[in-house]
Amino acid sequence: MGRHYLPNLAHRDEMLKEIGFTSLEDLFSDVPKGMVQKFNLPKGKSEYEVFRELNEVLGQNRTALEMPSFLGAGTYFHYVPAHVKYLIERSEFLTAYTPYQPEVSQGMLQALFEYQSMIAELVGLPIVNSSMYDWGTAMAEAALMSARVTRRKKFVIPKALSPEKKAVLRTYTAGPGMEITEVPWDERGQVDMEKLKEAADGAAGVYVEVPNFFGLIEENLREIGEIAHEAGALFVVGADPTILGVVEAPGELGADIVVGEAAYFGNPMNFGGPRAGIFAVRNDKKLIRQMPGRIIGMSRDADGRRAFVMTLQTREQHIRRAKATSNICSNEALVAVAAAIHLATLGPRGLSELGEVILKNTAYLKKRLSEVAEVPFDGVNFKDVLVRFERPYSEVHEMLLARNIHGGHYIGEHFPELGEGALFAATETTRKEWVDALIEALKEVA
Numbered sequence: 001m002g003r004h005y006l007p008n009l010a011h012r013d014e015m016l017k018e019i020g021f022t023s024l025e026d027l028f029s030d031v032p033k034g035m036v037q038k039f040n041l042p043k044g045k046s047e048y049e050v051f052r053e054l055n056e057v058l059g060q061n062r063t064a065l066e067m068p069s070f071l072g073a074g075t076y077f078h079y080v081p082a083h084v085k086y087l088i089e090r091s092e093f094l095t096a097y098t099p100y101q102p103e104v105s106q107g108m109l110q111a112l113f114e115y116q117s118m119i120a121e122l123v124g125l126p127i128v129n130s131s132m133y134d135w136g137t138a139m140a141e142a143a144l145m146s147a148r149v150t151r152r153k154k155f156v157i158p159k160a161l162s163p164e165k166k167a168v169l170r171t172y173t174a175g176p177g178m179e180i181t182e183v184p185w186d187e188r189g190q191v192d193m194e195k196l197k198e199a200a201d202g203a204a205g206v207y208v209e210v211p212n213f214f215g216l217i218e219e220n221l222r223e224i225g226e227i228a229h230e231a232g233a234l235f236v237v238g239a240d241p242t243i244l245g246v247v248e249a250p251g252e253l254g255a256d257i258v259v260g261e262a263a264y265f266g267n268p269m270n271f272g273g274p275r276a277g278i279f280a281v282r283n284d285k286k287l288i289r290q291m292p293g294r295i296i297g298m299s300r301d302a303d304g305r306r307a308f309v310m311t312l313q314t315r316e317q318h319i320r321r322a323k324a325t326s327n328i329c330s331n332e333a334l335v336a337v338a339a340a341i342h343l344a345t346l347g348p349r350g351l352s353e354l355g356e357v358i359l360k361n362t363a364y365l366k367k368r369l370s371e372v373a374e375v376p377f378d379g380v381n382f383k384d385v386l387v388r389f390e391r392p393y394s395e396v397h398e399m400l401l402a403r404n405i406h407g408g409h410y411i412g413e414h415f416p417e418l419g420e421g422a423l424f425a426a427t428e429t430t431r432k433e434w435v436d437a438l439i440e441a442l443k444e445v446a
Contacts, residue, residue, distance in 0.1 A: 064429070067404055068437065070365075070405075070407055070425055070434075070438060071407075071409050072384045072408070072409060072425020073162065073213070073384060073411070073423045077427055077429050078242070078427055078428065079429050080267065080268055080338075084266045092107050093108065093334060094334065106308055112130040113296045113297070115128075115336045115339060116129070116296060118344065122244050122249065122351075123239060123244065123251055123278065124251025125251035125280040127281045127282070127287075127295065129279045129280075129293040130293065130333065131279070131332045131333070132277030132278075132279050132332070133277055133332060134273070134275035135260055135261040136168035136277075138260070138278060139168070139169060139207065139238055139259050140168050141292045141326055142207070142236045142279070143155040143169060143173055143178065144173065144176065145234075145257070145287075145290045145325065146236065146257070147204045149290055150233065150234065151204075152202060153176075154178070154181055155179070155204055156181045156200055156205065156206045157169070157182055157183070158183055158185065158207070158208055158212060159182040160189065160213045161212075163411075163414040178204075181199045183199050185214075188377055188378060189386070190212075190220065191218060193224075196227055200227050201231055203228070203232075203233040205233050205257075206224065206227070206228035206231075206233050206236065207236040208224055208236075208237060208238070209240075211383065211384070213384070214381075214384065214386045215383055215384030215386065216380070217247065217379065217380045217381070221253045225255060226254065234256040234257060235255050237257070238259050239259075240260060240383070241262065241264060241278065242355060242358060243382050244351070245351035251282065256287065257287070258278065259278055259279055261275060261276075261278065262278050262335065265342040266340075266342030279292065279293060288312070290325055292326030293326065294310055295311045296308060297311030357428045358427055361426040361427065362382055362425075363381070364432065365426040365430065366385045368438075369385055369387050369439070372442040372446050373387045373389050373442065373446055383426060385426075386411075387408065388419050388420060388421050389421075389446055390420070390446075391420065396442070397410065399445035400438075400441055400445065403444075405434075405438055407424070409423045
């Protein structure tokens with residue numbers, strides 16, 4: 001078996017000479033000195049040797065069934081029915097990168113239309129695009145869109161927000177010079193309503209999440225929307241779609257824009273990606289024209305037959321650059337189709353049952369955690385539960401790992417006022433015996 005994958009490696013010296021270089025190090029001559037100390041790459045291996053070595057590395061991984069995990073904070077272990085993976089691996093979906101020629105992409109266009117239709121019913125808003133990169137970028141695009149619609153520069157967010165999402169938001173809004181204002185939480189972990197009224201003045205948009213970063217369901221969602229609208233701002237809600245079978249849809253509570261994470265349906269965690277961001281708006285031409293991404297619509301062809309078309313494309317590749325709303329370039333269509341298949345499988349009843357099971361598992365986790373550590377906020381939690389420890393959480397975490405349990409996600413670094421705080425998460429896959437084993441372990445180490 002050969003040791004090289006690329007057929008031109010035998011001509012390396014010849015190629016270097018052609019471009020005026022004598023060694024591979026010359027290719028990095030523009031890199032500042034000190035950045036590259038030494039090239040210490042191993043010699044090439046045969047395909048079988050690489051296969052064997054990679055399998056040895058992968059063999060060290062432990063699945064959630066082998067090691068119960070309570071990690072969450074935005075990425076969760078959900079069960080994906082086997083048929084979802086089978087269907088999206090069909091070549092009609094798997095090889096269809098993006099429908100640039102709608103007339104020959106009817107199958108993919110219809111699948112995306114079905115995705116949009118189901119998300120619209122789920123979030124309570126009629127206009128949905130065929131996905132963003134992920135929840136964080138969808139939120140950032142909503143901020144930019146709010147600024148374009150209202151011609152204002154301030155975007156209000158809760159302080160209890162994922163640090164990763166905050167980083168994405170600040171990256172997106174730095175160029176346009178937007179001001180990001182954070183509203184603190186109150187003694188119950190909810191958005192401080194009085195502080196929100198002050199912050200909303202002159203804002204382009206007001207953003208909240210259901211549930212919030214601490215896993216708490218915001219109890220004043222409609223009132224928050226009214227505060228935003230009274231200030232002339234758009235009301236933007238970030239929603240975990242797996243909760244929408246058990247709580248009222250954000251669109252029914254006054255949301256102008258809803259964003260979220262579609263990949264919670266039909267997609268495994270995949271070390272964090274790929275994902276598909278939900279983006280929905282109410283039926284207002286001012287909002288629809290400013291939506292990023294693409295919208296798939298249903299029409300009739302010249303013979304009167306049903307046909308699917310790209311109704312709106314507002315990226316710079318398709319329209320004049322000055323009128324573009326976004327430069328989103330990649331395509332999350334396959335992730336969106338997987339989400340649509342899973343949603344269609346669940347149906348309204350299955351979605352409600354999913355939400356109920358997660359609520360019950362989270363409530364049990366919260367109740368048991370309160371026996372061994374401080375759970376600072378009351379209220380109803382969904383998936384995540386904030387817990388505070390007296391000793392450094394890094395020590396607690398290492399001791400849990402030694403007992404074959406993966407603990408929660410440490411957030412004290414980003415929220416020092418919470419002390420040694422960590423988020424422990426439950427989903428429909430969390431088993432009672434896992435929680436009981438966690439509590440017994442925490443009694444020993446916390």
